[in-house]
Amino acid sequence: MITSTSDEALDLLVVGGGVTGAGVARDAALRGLRVCLVEQRDFASGTTWGSSGMIHGGIRYLEHDWETTRISCLDSGYIKRIAPHLLFPVVFLVPVYADAKLGIEVMEVGLEAYDRFQPYKAGRPHVRLSADEALILEPGLNPRGLVGALTMDEWGVDAARLVVLNALDARANGAELRTWTEVAGLLRDGSGAVTGARVRSRLTGVEEEIRAAVVCNAAGPWAAEVCAMAGVELQLRPAKGIHLVYDRRITNVALSIEAIDGRGLLLVPHAGTTLLGTTDDDHYGDPERLDVTEDEIEYLLQATERVLPSIRQHRIAHATAAVRPTLHRWSRYEDDLSREYEVFDHAVDGAQGLVTVAGGKMSMFRKMAEDAVDAVVRRLGRGLPACTTHRRPLPGGGSPVDVEDVANSMAVPLHLAQRLAGRHGDGVWALLREAEAGDRGTVVCECEGVTRAELRHSIRHEHVERLEDLYRRVRCTGGACQGMRCCWAAAQLMGAERGWSPARVGDEVRAFLDARWRDRPVVLRGVSAAQEELTRGALTP
Amino acid sequence: MSTAARLRRVAALGRLAVGYSRHTMSRLVRRGGWGGLAAFDALYRRDRISRLTPEERAALAGHGRCIACGLCTFAATRSGYLTAERLPLQLTRSLPEVWATRDLALDSLDWAAAQAVCPTNVPLGQIRDLVITRLEADGVLPPAPQLAPAVLPVPPARRR
Numbered sequence: 031m032i033t034s035t036s037d038e039a040l041d042l043l044v045v046g047g048g049v050t051g052a053g054v055a056r057d058a059a060l061r062g063l064r065v066c067l068v069e070q071r072d073f074a075s076g077t078t079w080g081s082s083g084m085i086h087g088g089i090r091y092l093e094h095d096w097e098t099t100r101i102s103c104l105d106s107g108y109i110k111r112i113a114p115h116l117l118f119p120v121v122f123l124v125p126v127y128a129d130a131k132l133g134i135e136v137m138e139v140g141l142e143a144y145d146r147f148q149p150y151k152a153g154r155p156h157v158r159l160s161a162d163e164a165l166i167l168e169p170g171l172n173p174r175g176l177v178g179a180l181t182m183d184e185w186g187v188d189a190a191r192l193v194v195l196n197a198l199d200a201r202a203n204g205a206e207l208r209t210w211t212e213v214a215g216l217l218r219d220g221s222g223a224v225t226g227a228r229v230r231s232r233l234t235g236v237e238e239e240i241r242a243a244v245v246c247n248a249a250g251p252w253a254a255e256v257c258a259m260a261g262v263e264l265q266l267r268p269a270k271g272i273h274l275v276y277d278r279r280i281t282n283v284a285l286s287i288e289a290i291d292g293r294g295l296l297l298v299p300h301a302g303t304t305l306l307g308t309t310d311d312d313h314y315g316d317p318e319r320l321d322v323t324e325d326e327i328e329y330l331l332q333a334t335e336r337v338l339p340s341i342r343q344h345r346i347a348h349a350t351a352a353v354r355p356t357l358h359r360w361s362r363y364e365d366d367l368s369r370e371y372e373v374f375d376h377a378v379d380g381a382q383g384l385v386t387v388a389g390g391k392m393s394m395f396r397k398m399a400e401d402a403v404d405a406v407v408r409r410l411g412r413g414l415p416a417c418t419t420h421r422r423p424l425p426g427g428g429s430p431v432d433v434e435d436v437a438n439s440m441a442v443p444l445h446l447a448q449r450l451a452g453r454h455g456d457g458v459w460a461l462l463r464e465a466e467a468g469d470r471g472t473v474v475c476e477c478e479g480v481t482r483a484e485l486r487h488s489i490r491h492e493h494v495e496r497l498e499d500l501y502r503r504v505r506c507t508g509g510a511c512q513g514m515r516c517c518w519a520a521a522q523l524m525g526a527e528r529g530w531s532p533a534r535v536g537d538e539v540r541a542f543l544d545a546r547w548r549d550r551p552v553v554l555r556g557v558s559a560a561q562e563e564l565t566r567g568a569l570t571p
Numbered sequence: 572m573s574t575a576a577r578l579r580r581v582a583a584l585g586r587l588a589v590g591y592s593r594h595t596m597s598r599l600v601r602r603g604g605w606g607g608l609a610a611f612d613a614l615y616r617r618d619r620i621s622r623l624t625p626e627e628r629a630a631l632a633g634h635g636r637c638i639a640c641g642l643c644t645f646a647a648t649r650s651g652y653l654t655a656e657r658l659p660l661q662l663t664r665s666l667p668e669v670w671a672t673r674d675l676a677l678d679s680l681d682w683a684a685a686q687a688v689c690p691t692n693v694p695l696g697q698i699r700d701l702v703i704t705r706l707e708a709d710g711v712l713p714p715a716p717q718l719a720p721a722v723l724p725v726p727p728a729r730r731r
């Protein structure tokens with residue numbers, strides 16, 4: 031473990047623990063660099079947390095540049111190869127109505143073209159359905175004006191877990207991880223070169239300096255703020271997007287929907303939830319303070335109702351809001367794939383030693399990280415091994431898991447074995463072997479099927495600092511009740527593991543409930559609103 | 572837009588235009604398109620991404636009414652890992668994962684008693700029926716294999 035308080039400078043300090051920063055830290059650590067990653071909250075608590083959770087291949091680039099689609103599909107394939115346990119198929123049903131912008135023939139031509147690229151990511155070819163067949167597949171579709179439908183698939187992913195696995199693999203290769211620690215300023219020498227950062231713990235308030243030969247700014251929508259610390263101007267065009275998150279899968283297939291302004295929306299069955307999104311509005315405020323408004327919710331529901339008339343009967347558990355770290359020149363994205371994301375070496379701005387990676391999408395995180403680390407290596411001027419992240423499995427992704435074998439030999443219910451294997455891959459064996467027999471099948475989070483064994487494992491090995499981090503590790507508190515039922519039990523278990531005082535346990539629960547409540551009242555309806563207000567009142571210490 | 576980008580766009584649109592003419596020709600001789608429901612089922616059966624019956628569609632909204640009060644579990648007792656409230660809360664949240672309830676003794680609980688005490692009228696009996704139907708349809712299939720991409724060539728050449 032690197033002690034960053036030592037006088038010896040690190041090779042690389044990564045600012046930001048979203049998917050990009052975690053990918054950069056992993057790639058750099060695997061190439062032998064001495065790395066520290068600093069994240070102001072928890073891993074994946076920024077934009078990555080609020081994404082639609084899809085690793086997609088870039089069908090929309092087909093109108094602009096087929097090579098971009100190929101590269102995008104290829105990188106999705108690499109992610110599928112290194113983390114097969116984390117990815118699950120999301121099958122889209124694209125219902126085509128008589129008044130649609132594009133007719134079914136034109137749409138099918140696009141999908142026929144995309145079929146050629148699907149094998150890169152283990153995707154499957156499209157299917158064309160008649161209106162009657164579409165209604166058999168999804169009887170909830172609005173039949174009026176339905177001409178037919180097309181299906182295609184992409185991959186879904188637990189975005190937070192993808193980040194965590196990258197960060198943990200970085201740590202396993204020598205990187206130091208610091209969450210709940212913000213970069214408060216950049217250190218510069220007389221020539222203006224960036225030589226490290228002043229960081230402050232958000233938990234203790236302690237400040238210290240970390241020296242590094244290169245600082246990589248992977249702060250997503252905060253990237254311009256970090257650049258400003260070195261007197262560099264970076265122009266982003268942040269765009270806010272919200273999702274409504276339903277308590278369960280309310281459809282078996284994802285639906286593609288046209289909004290009133292012609293934008294495309296998606297209703298995506300995602301693990302045990304359904305995501306409905308997203309909006310896309312310019313955002314000028316602090317990316318950390320985002321509200322979901324009634325207007326945004328209505329915009330989504332109104333559009334969805336035209337395709338799935340029963341949408342308002344389903345239960346929304348919560349809403350998410352996030353800001354896309356879009357490059358300012360986004361409107362010219364078709365220029366080049368590199369326009370979608372960009373790696374800036376700020377030596378040209380007089381801030382040698384600062385590299386920024388900005389823009390992009392989660393599906394491209396591995397490639398973005400590779401390009402950013404290439405730039406860091408060039409700046410360091412050392413000969414280092416090439417990137418290996420496209421073939422080296424993430425933790426748990428080494429070998430397929432026979433879930434029945436896990437259930438039988440470790441004496442856990444099949445359902446729990448299935449959930450565990452989905453999150454931990456082949457790490458499920460070590461997790462269960464390490465666990466006390468009584469913890470293996472004892473559930474703490476009912477909705478997500480998270481056991482005491484899994485929680486203890488995560489608290490011990492997965493860099494958990496706060497109660498709310500458990501959601502981004504193992505989805506604890508991620509179900510319909512949003513943790514109202516299990517937050518005390520999880521906090522007590524964490525307190526026991528960490529030696530927290532009863533007061534600290536209470537503080538964690540209070541902070542957790544306050545944070546969760548922020549994006550819930552706007553979506554709660556009817557009897558569940560009353561019930562949950564009551565529960566929250568009863569639980570608050 | 573740079574000239575190179577313009578050329579790439581022209582090439583992309585050209586290929587789509589060729590695709591359109593090919594598509595139109597093949598539609599003239601092959602009505603109905605590639606696939607249909609049988610093709611869909613064949614592609615996604617192992618993933619258990621399957622049709623919803625009209626009954627399932629109608630019942631789904633009711634599944635979400637559970638407020639996790641636990642009354643049904645007291646009324647219906649438990650059988651190993653299976654409790655009444657776990658059905659709506661955990662075990663049926665994701666239909667493609669319902670197969671993993673096949674080791675549970677669904678008939679050992681008193682579902683009528685459970686439903687009778689439910690304050691939000693969650694259709695527990697219907698959910699149990701849904702699980703049984705799904706298990707009959709695809710419960711014995713082994714879990715979906717972890718597919719590897721078929722084509723993964725060497726990393727693409729540097730673009731910049």
Ligand SMILES: Cc1cc2nc3c(=O)[nH]c(=O)nc-3n(C[C@H](O)[C@H](O)[C@H](O)COP(=O)(O)OP(=O)(O)OC[C@H]3O[C@@H](n4cnc5c(N)ncnc54)[C@H](O)[C@@H]3O)c2cc1C
Pocket residue numbers: 045046047048049050051068069070071072073074075076077078079080081082083084085086211212213214248249250251252256269270271272273307308352353354355389390391392393394
């Ligand atoms: C609504 C929505 C849906 C999306 N859906 C998809 C999708 O389905 N598929 C896809 O591929 N892409 C999707 N995207 C895009 C994708 O989510 C983002 O491109 C990606 O998550 C950005 O990751 P990041 O690591 O660059 O940024 P972030 O995830 O925001 O990470 C940056 C991190 O830096 C930290 N940070 C900031 N300042 C500091 C500081 N001073 N000190 C320390 N840490 C700091 C932040 O806390 C944050 O965690 C979506 C985006 C949105 C908004």
Ligand code: SF4
Pocket residue numbers: 636637638639640641642643644655656659688689690691692693695
């Ligand atoms: S009684 Fe009804 S609301 Fe209460 S836990 Fe059971 S199903 Fe849920």
